[in-house]
Structure formats: C-alpha cells, structure tokens
Amino acid sequence: DSGVTQTPKHLITATGQRVTLRCSPRSGDLSVYWYQQSLDQGLQFLIQYYNGEERAKGNILERFSAQQFPDLHSELNLSSLELGDSALYFCASSVSWGGGYTFGSGTRLTVV
C-alpha cells in the first residue's frame, strides 16, 4: 500500500456517460497529480493541484475536469466519454514539488 488511495479500481461505462474518479493523497502530501496511461499515448500528465489550487495543466480535454477539496482529496470528472478515453488513470501525490511522487494503484476505465 503506497498510501495513495484511488477508487474505484475498475470502472466500465458506456459512451456518453460521466464518471468520477477519486484520489486520497498520502498523509501530509499537499500536491496531487493526475495522469492518464494508454497503450498509444503512454503516460500523459493531465493536471496538478497544490493545497486546493490548480497549479499546472497538461493535455487535459475540455470534457475532463478536476478539483481538490479542503481535506486534500481530489476528484477527476470525465464526461461525454468516448471509446478512446479507455485507459488507466493514476493519481500521484507529493509534499510539494521537486521530489519524487507516490502513485496510487490506478483506476482502469473501460468505455464500451
């Protein structure tokens, strides 16, 4: 157990639907990062939050949004899902930045 908790572990949903992925960072970590891992694109940075504020944005689609709550857990919302959104979604956390991350075990999203 890395200390970063992601739920659910698996999610199967239909095209056009909306899902929410949840991440609880390791105790004491203020930064949360979201990554998408797919066979064709590899690991792609989506977005970062630090202590509730968005700090960096990557290749995140407009259909996707995220937030970090006062208790520091984060949610990634994916809407109008397409088949190509099927991927592993990872959350990682760190105290701030400039060091290594701790990754969660991921949510495997399958869009059918």
Next chain:
Amino acid sequence: SQQGEEDPQALSIQEGENATMNCSYKTSINNLQWYRQNSGRGLVHLILIRSNEREKHSGRLRVTLDTSKKSSSLLITASRAADTASYFCATDAAGGTSYGKLTFGQGTILTVHP
C-alpha cells in the same frame, strides 16, 4: 508529447546479469527520476537525480546523468526475476511553471529469466 525516449524498448536477460536502460530528453531539467511499474499496477519511485548531480546509487541501482547530452542511464546490477517490470524515466522540466509535473518516457520492458 513525450519528453523522454528510452532505449531499448525491451530487454531480456538472465538472473544475475546486469541491466542497463537509457533515457534521452529534450529540454533543461530540474531533476530526472526513474520509476518501475509492474504489469498494469501503480508506478513506484526508484531514484531521483538532480541536474547538478552526475551519478547516484541506491542499493543495486546506479543512475547517471549527462546534462550536456541530455541523457541518463539506469543500471540494475545482479538482476533478479522480481525485477521484471517496465521502467520509466521522467523529467521535471526547468522553469518556473512546471510545479514538479513530470514528463514520462515510453518505458523499457525488462524481463529477467530465472
């Protein structure tokens, strides 16, 4: 887009042999990190080397960094079957707006045969 390119894409060795993986990147960096991923699971942080460091060791791992060539290598000595995994390099780009976001390479798949 991927910052790092890793070489080789796949590596197959026998237990006890050394494994060397290489990573090249494009932009100036604050640090470079290596991660391991076992089949479809979360990534595990292995080692971090800062831009002003040239070599770093951690157990059976040795990482080198050549910022003039924008390249790094990861050496795993005396490999074990349990080292079988994908290995990724990741760069933290220099500059005030990176906030520690990492750009990952495509990874090297290492298979260690017992």
